[in-house]
Amino acid sequence: MAIQIKILKGDELKAALPELAELRIKVFRDWPYIYDGNMDYEVGYLSRYADTEGALIVGAFDEGRLVGAATGEPLEQEVIQFRAPFEDKGLSPKEIFYLAESLLEPAYRGQGIGHLFFDEREKHARSLGFANAAFCAVIRPDNHPLKPDDYTSLDGFWRKRGYEKMAGGIVHFPWQDVGDTSETEKPMQVWIRTL
Template sequence: MPAEIRTLTGEELTAALNDLARLRISVFRSWPYLYEGSLEYEAGYLQRYARTEGAVIVGAYDGSRLVGAATGEPLGAELEAFKTPFLKQGLDPENVFYMAESVLDPAYRGQGIGHRFFDEREAHARRLGFGEAAFCAVIRPDTHPLKPVDYAPLDPFWRKRGYEKLEGVVVTFPWRDVGENEETDKPMQVWHRNL
């Protein structure tokens, strides 16, 4: 049975944050993010969606279980580390909707849910009056020892959706990699499209 897609804002968004935290820890542990997350950190990090006007979670549900989620919020409400590279390129963060993260349980991949995540977030952004959308993808070296031999980057999927890399626009964000004791800054390539 295909997952049910629900667009969550307000109280529904807030109610989904704990499930989103668990899902992020599980999915982002894999390549290329290699994220060693904790529920304590996630609880604080995800609260920004509850506080931000215009934030959205597009959830994929199997019954009452959250099996996938994509988040977004106005870029103007994002962390300075995410806004500054846009400003340096002459882009106005107030006109950009930031597609923050997409996580999907591997058992539910290949069913078109990734497209629905983009469709629903882009529609939400347009309803709010945004003319542009952007997201970031972590940059890992091809020689990284944990890179799976069968890994296929999502670049073709993103290009098919109308996104292109903003050359030279890279943000950094710290997290702890699997098996490491300290956070390190990770470079992330910005992808962008006009809505």
């Protein structure tokens, strides 16, 4: 497969938001997010990237179709739920670049695209003068009934990239799980590294 990696900013970023919304709904439906998303919410949620200076999308395209994407923006522009754990620890959101979504259709995994997603976002963060990068990963119980038997945690991948769990860094963010009728708050672990 010849995958094209493109850095999207400005008008290109805006144009990619509907496709990114569809990709989020598709990929996040699987474990561990098991997110029951809808386009109305997604379009509204993602529209903030279009208005945020310093935001970007790293897109993976297969013959023009978005098959993977990773997003990022200055943490101070993120919603309060994502800023609060850093502020509670005395860290300035102005010094942290937030790596938000990282999505890739299953057929394209294991080819190094995930590393490219981190490489490009970290390079972008450095170019803007950020000292740190961070992201959040959902925490699910090991005995969750929807956890696949063959699931492998990404903790090892993230550690190889230099990220570590931030002690006490837990974000709580609501979404509706597949099979549920309403949103519930999910805990998410903050991972952080010095750039």
